Amino acid sequence: MIRLGIRAASPFAAVVGCYLLFAGHNNPGGGFAAGLVFGAVLALRTVAGFHQPTYGVALVAAGVLVVAGVAVMPLLWGGPLFDQQVLSVEAPLLGKVKAGSALPFDIGVAAIVVGTVIAALDGLGASEFAAGPPARSDGGERE
Amino acid sequence: MIFSLLVLHVAVCAVLARAGRRLGRGSLLVGAVPPACSALWGAARLGDSQPATADLTWVGGLDLAMTFRVDAFAAVMTLIVSGIGVLVLVYAFGYFGPGTAHTGRFATTLLAFSTAMLGLVWADSVWTLFVFWELTSVTSFLLVGHKSTDAAVLVAARRALMVTAGGGLVLLAGLLLVTGAAGTTLISELAPVDGAGAGATAGAVLVMIAAATKSAQVPFHAWLPGAMVAPTPVSAYLHAATMVKAGVVLVAVAGPALSGIVAWRGCGIAFGVASVVWGALGALRHRDAKLILAWGTVSQLGMLITLFSVGTPAAVLAAVALLVAHALFKGALFLIVGEIDVRAGTRHIDELGGLARSMPVAFAAAVLAGLSMAGAPPLFGFVAKETAIGAALGLEGPEAWIVGFGVIGGSVLTVAYTVRFLVAVFGPGPETPLSARRPALSAPPAVLAAAGVAAFAVLGPLDSVLAPAAVRLSGGAAVGHLHRWPGLEPALAVSAAVLVVGAIVGLAMGGRPGQAPADRAARWTDASIDGAVAVGRATVARVQHGSLPVYLVTMAAVATLAATPFLAGISLDHIVAWDRPLQGVLAVTVVGAAVALCWVGTRLGAGLALGATGIAVASVFVVHGAADLALTQLLVEAAIVVGFVLAFGHLSRSFPMTGLRWRAVRMAVAGLGGAAVVVGLGAASGNPVAAPPLAELAAASVDEGGGSNVVNVILTDIRGLDTLGEVLVLATVALGVQALARPSASRGSPTP
Numbered sequence: 001m002i003r004l005g006i007r008a009a010s011p012f013a014a015v016v017g018c019y020l021l022f023a024g025h026n027n028p029g030g031g032f033a034a035g036l037v038f039g040a041v042l043a044l045r046t047v048a049g050f051h052q053p054t055y056g057v058a059l060v061a062a063g064v065l066v067v068a069g070v071a072v073m074p075l076l077w078g079g080p081l082f083d084q085q086v087l088s089v090e091a092p093l094l095g096k097v098k099a100g101s102a103l104p105f106d107i108g109v110a111a112i113v114v115g116t117v118i119a120a121l122d123g124l125g126a127s128e129f130a131a132g133p134p135a136r137s138d139g140g141e142r143e
Numbered sequence: 144m145i146f147s148l149l150v151l152h153v154a155v156c157a158v159l160a161r162a163g164r165r166l167g168r169g170s171l172l173v174g175a176v177p178p179a180c181s182a183l184w185g186a187a188r189l190g191d192s193q194p195a196t197a198d199l200t201w202v203g204g205l206d207l208a209m210t211f212r213v214d215a216f217a218a219v220m221t222l223i224v225s226g227i228g229v230l231v232l233v234y235a236f237g238y239f240g241p242g243t244a245h246t247g248r249f250a251t252t253l254l255a256f257s258t259a260m261l262g263l264v265w266a267d268s269v270w271t272l273f274v275f276w277e278l279t280s281v282t283s284f285l286l287v288g289h290k291s292t293d294a295a296v297l298v299a300a301r302r303a304l305m306v307t308a309g310g311g312l313v314l315l316a317g318l319l320l321v322t323g324a325a326g327t328t329l330i331s332e333l334a335p336v337d338g339a340g341a342g343a344t345a346g347a348v349l350v351m352i353a354a355a356t357k358s359a360q361v362p363f364h365a366w367l368p369g370a371m372v373a374p375t376p377v378s379a380y381l382h383a384a385t386m387v388k389a390g391v392v393l394v395a396v397a398g399p400a401l402s403g404i405v406a407w408r409g410c411g412i413a414f415g416v417a418s419v420v421w422g423a424l425g426a427l428r429h430r431d432a433k434l435i436l437a438w439g440t441v442s443q444l445g446m447l448i449t450l451f452s453v454g455t456p457a458a459v460l461a462a463v464a465l466l467v468a469h470a471l472f473k474g475a476l477f478l479i480v481g482e483i484d485v486r487a488g489t490r491h492i493d494e495l496g497g498l499a500r501s502m503p504v505a506f507a508a509a510v511l512a513g514l515s516m517a518g519a520p521p522l523f524g525f526v527a528k529e530t531a532i533g534a535a536l537g538l539e540g541p542e543a544w545i546v547g548f549g550v551i552g553g554s555v556l557t558v559a560y561t562v563r564f565l566v567a568v569f570g571p572g573p574e575t576p577l578s579a580r581r582p583a584l585s586a587p588p589a590v591l592a593a594a595g596v597a598a599f600a601v602l603g604p605l606d607s608v609l610a611p612a613a614v615r616l617s618g619g620a621a622v623g624h625l626h627r628w629p630g631l632e633p634a635l636a637v638s639a640a641v642l643v644v645g646a647i648v649g650l651a652m653g654g655r656p657g658q659a660p661a662d663r664a665a666r667w668t669d670a671s672i673d674g675a676v677a678v679g680r681a682t683v684a685r686v687q688h689g690s691l692p693v694y695l696v697t698m699a700a701v702a703t704l705a706a707t708p709f710l711a712g713i714s715l716d717h718i719v720a721w722d723r724p725l726q727g728v729l730a731v732t733v734v735g736a737a738v739a740l741c742w743v744g745t746r747l748g749a750g751l752a753l754g755a756t757g758i759a760v761a762s763v764f765v766v767h768g769a770a771d772l773a774l775t776q777l778l779v780e781a782a783i784v785v786g787f788v789l790a791f792g793h794l795s796r797s798f799p800m801t802g803l804r805w806r807a808v809r810m811a812v813a814g815l816g817g818a819a820v821v822v823g824l825g826a827a828s829g830n831p832v833a834a835p836p837l838a839e840l841a842a843a844s845v846d847e848g849g850g851s852n853v854v855n856v857i858l859t860d861i862r863g864l865d866t867l868g869e870v871l872v873l874a875t876v877a878l879g880v881q882a883l884a885r886p887s888a889s890r891g892s893p894t895p
Contacts, residue, residue, distance in 0.1 A: 020774075028770040030855040036778035043785040060877045063870070071867050075201055102859035105866075112870045116877040117782060123880040124789035 031106030035113025056118030063111030163247020178228035185221030212267035237583025310356025320346025333400035358390030375481025399618030402454035411452025416549035418445025423556030475591035496572020558645020566653035699816035706819035709826035
């Protein structure tokens with residue numbers, strides 16, 4: 001029953017996370033909050049046994065690269081570190097769409113947060129919750 | 144151009160790191176391309192009076208920038224670093240026979256070192272200089288430890304790293320003090336620093352000590368002879384021509400600013416003269432041809448440090464000439480010894496004989512380079528030595544005696560060990576069997592030795608290049624000129640006497656059998672490194688004991704102590720009970736939950752109480768209208784709940800029992816910690832230093848950050864660097880968690 005609930009709720013929670021990620025620049029939200037929502041979704045799904053936490057550190061590394069890239073990029077055209085570049089487009093249906101370099105920055109931050117949550121789940125032994133026995137019996141017999 | 148050259152170096156480095164294994168020996172020749180470009184550029188800049196500059200400011204607010212400036216002196220150094228670099232890489236092609244393993248790695252590291260050294264001599268900002276200084280230490284460590292399977296090699300590499308990197312830390316402290324006193328971080332803007340301040344004096348002494356570690360001055364010299372376990376191209380390039388000159392370069396460029404400080408001169412002359420004498424004595428006693436040269440290098444570096452520390456225009460000119468001459472003759476001699484080592488299979492002087500006949504090219508080159516080292520005409524070394532003696536004779540006061548003793552006594556000993564070296568290595572004896580000739584081995588030393596003759600022949604144009612460099616290093620004072628033939632002066636008489644006495648001593652020592660001295664300095668250096676490591680281990684064992692409660696208590700206690708000065712600044716006038724009654728209710732909830740957290744004995748109860756405090760605090764944020772904070776706080780609470788759920792599986796249901804006294808200590812520290820936060824906030828909010836920048840931030844947020852949520856614009860733009868730091872902390876935490884989890888995962892037994 002709980003598993004079903006988690007399964008049903010997770011897409012909506014993920015959408016909320018995406019909303020927070022994109023809305024953050026003008027409304028409450030942002031990369032950190034979005035990362036926490038995604039992290040919570042993953043954590044719930046892990047506890048429910050849908051996932052095994054993996055690639056946490058890889059995600060963190062990717063996030064660090066993106067964040068550092070956004071920070072250093074303006075140096076290439078002679079601007080100061082973290083110089084904000086804003087791109088404004090008139091898109092069909094959506095109206096005026098604005099995206100600054102803060103967006104990739106926030107995405108990077110979110111990736112780092114999610115990666116940290118995954119690493120923490122892994123560290124706390126969340127793989128025990130995973131469906132199927134392999135992880136457990138494997139370790140037990142080796143002793 | 145400066146950046147293009149650096150990028151070229153780094154790019155070729157990256158290519159070699161990837162393709163080095165496939166290219167094999169050929170990577171040495173590929174690696175010679177960037178230094179060749181730099182050398183050409185340096186040569187083209189030699190006559191140019193206008194310095195080339197380049198800078199890349201990356202955090203303007205913190206005055207952080209990569210700043211380069213290639214003036215007359217830096218151009219000369221560029222030619223030495225890159226020109227000899229090309230020769231050494233070509234030589235290495237012959238040194239490592241076909242099919243030698245790891246030549247790709249060697250070429251990569253050598254090119255990386257060359258890049259770091261170029262950055263060092265080009266740097267204008269002291270912090271740029273510092274970064275490249277440390278890079279040379281690291282790459283030198285890798286190059287000394289190239290034959291990483293040999294235990295003796297690893298000991299020598301560690302010694303070289305510890306001494307030079309330790310010197311780097313000293314340099315950092317010294318630069319902080321000196322730039323603080325001088326008010327600028329640009330070397331070209333350093334004005335003469337007043338010697339009165341204690342900070343400036345301490346900084347100058349620290350900088351001098353750092354230079355002494357890098358340039359292997361007594362008593363930090365032990366790493367340099369030890370580093371002779373490295374392949375000979377490394378010894379010739381790093382430990383004769385370039386890296387050991389880094390300390391000399393530092394003393395040279397800082398000289399105009401610091402030479403007014405008595406301690407700077409005193410320290411430099413003490414290091415220099417001690418090294419001149421002790422290094423030369425070592426060169427006279429050792430029986431390994433390469434070690435003889437290494438000890439000779441200690442002595443010559445001492446001479447350079449002495450002359451640059453004295454800092455009179457004549458001494459600076461002599462030092463610049465000697466710097467160039469030393470790079471030429473010592474580089475050549477090292478390469479010749481390397482060739483002997485490769486072809487004869489030994490470099491012990493007792494086992495070498497008849498080489499004058501069997502290796503004529505090497506012999507001729509060695510004689511030219513050796514005579515230049517001894518300071519005999521008609522070679523460039525003669526000009527340098529002559530100028531140095533003249534500069535020493537021109538001094539006054541007690542300094543004159545000490546420097547005179549160092550320069551003249553050192554010159555006598557230099558002649559002596561040069562003669563001994565030539566006689567012992569090339570002199571008569573049973574003929575040593577040799578392997579086949581390799582042109583790549585004999586050409587580079589011949590080029591360097593011939594350059595010593597050529598430099599003497601074309602002294603006029605050379606002087607017009609070196610004199611501006613010396614002018615730059617003596618703070619703009621006129622330095623005079625280098626002379627091929629100084630005329631019948633006291634210096635010439637002294638020089639002649641030096642040659643005669645030195646030759647007699649050298650010939651007397653030349654054939655004498657004996658034992659190489661035990662290297663006590665190396666033992667002491669290793670013992671002090673071991674001691675430092677042991678102290679470090681003991682400290683870590685005591686401080687990082689692994690008890691979480693003790694860590695927390697320590698942190699809270701330190702924070703409490705840090706808050707005590709604010710007690711005086713606290714004012715109660717502006718503190719109101721609440722803006723809205725709801726805040727009072729929430730505050731009571733927070734406090735109640737916190738108290739309950741301390742009382743409950745089960746972990747589940749504690750987790751619930753902790754959640755209650757968190758949610759109540761989030762509600763306080765909501766009441767204040769801080770939606771971002773509240774949202775984040777609630778999400779964090781959710782993540783913590785999941786963490787608890789997972790962690791409870793591994794833990795006992797209740798907290799372990801603790802002693803009553805320890806409990807009392809923790810309660811006291813916790814209470815005081817809370818009080819400290821209240822005091823800190825009270826004092827901070829009661830003493831505003833400026834009006835809250837709310838309006839400006841809101842305006843800047845829309846204009847510069849392109850967003851209307853000020854909190855997030857602050858995070859991603861206005862204080863972006865802080866956020867970068869924070870997420871890096873987070874990333875480090877993730878790595879730490881992963882590293883902690885790994886061993887338990889591999890042990891693999893889940894808690895029952």
